[in-house]
Amino acid sequence: MIEFLALCYEQNVICDAPEVWQLKLQDPSSSIMEGILMFNKHLLFIIIVIVVLVGWLLINTIYSFENASNYKPAQFFHSNPLEIVWTSIPALVLLSLASPSFTLLYSMDEISEPELSLKVLGHQWYWSYEISDFNSCKENAQSLKYTCYMLTNEELQSGNCKGFFRLLETNKRVVLPTNTHIRLLVSATDVLHSWTIPSFGLKVDACPGRLNQLNLFIKRFGVFFGQCSEICGVNHGFMPIVLLTLPSVQYHYLIMTNLENL
Numbered sequence: 001m002i003e004f005l006a007l008c009y010e011q012n013v014i015c016d017a018p019e020v021w022q023l024k025l026q027d028p029s030s031s032i033m034e035g036i037l038m039f040n041k042h043l044l045f046i047i048i049v050i051v052v053l054v055g056w057l058l059i060n061t062i063y064s065f066e067n068a069s070n071y072k073p074a075q076f077f078h079s080n081p082l083e084i085v086w087t088s089i090p091a092l093v094l095l096s097l098a099s100p101s102f103t104l105l106y107s108m109d110e111i112s113e114p115e116l117s118l119k120v121l122g123h124q125w126y127w128s129y130e131i132s133d134f135n136s137c138k139e140n141a142q143s144l145k146y147t148c149y150m151l152t153n154e155e156l157q158s159g160n161c162k163g164f165f166r167l168l169e170t171n172k173r174v175v176l177p178t179n180t181h182i183r184l185l186v187s188a189t190d191v192l193h194s195w196t197i198p199s200f201g202l203k204v205d206a207c208p209g210r211l212n213q214l215n216l217f218i219k220r221f222g223v224f225f226g227q228c229s230e231i232c233g234v235n236h237g238f239m240p241i242v243l244l245t246l247p248s249v250q251y252h253y254l255i256m257t258n259l260e261n262l
């Protein structure tokens with residue numbers, strides 16, 4: 001599957017990792033990110049309309065009111081209807097932006113009966129993870145704990161790492177099921193970090209002494225990449241996040257049998 005995904009990246013079929021000279025956002029894989037993309041398009045449309053309107057007004061003003069053809073200045077300096085229009089229209093535009101923005105913001109905080117909790121701990125400079133209340137863990141009465149370090153250039157060259165990304169791959173991947181309500185509990189042990197996966201529209205601050213909670217519902221399988229997004233020290237750029245998402249049946253089987261090889 002890894003080779004298939006590497007081929008997808010080469011062919012630009014899916015975009016779950018940064019690309020060279022990338023301008024657009026990464027492909028969405030959660031409903032939150034789909035909402036963010038829709039909101040982004042909505043904002044872009046409004047920005048373009050405003051830029052065209054204001055640009056047209058400016059150019060029109062420059063041409064219509066140039067000094068040579070207007071040596072007699074106009075006498076009016078106040079217009080009530082005009083003032084009502086140019087204050088109420090921007091207010092309505094702001095309202096049309098606030099509504100989807102707040103909806104998105106609060107939908108991220110919504111926790112809907114999670115089937116699985118993933119604890120994420122930021123360290124200087126690696127991430128550690130713990131899965132403790134999934135069925136497989138309940139049966140064995142144990143939690144799954146593992147630590148993810150970035151693969152160095154030497155490790156990438158020595159192993160079977162075809163299609164791997166430099167500075168983005170870790171020794172172990174976080175494995176999560178698709179179409180499952182997941183709760184993320186994010187914290188840090190030393191300094192501030194931020195756990196970020198652009199394809200999920202996620203960016204959670206990992207603060208020492210504080211537990212941040214987030215809802216996650218992944219819609220498709222794949223390998224997703226992210227990085228720490230809070231400047232946390234000298235190796236801040238070298239603590240990437242890699243997530244492998246699988247259909248839940250496959251996930252259950254893998255997590256029971258093969259965790260060490262993921």
Ligand SMILES: [Cu+2]
Nearest residue numbers: 193194228232
């Ligand atoms: Cu960090």
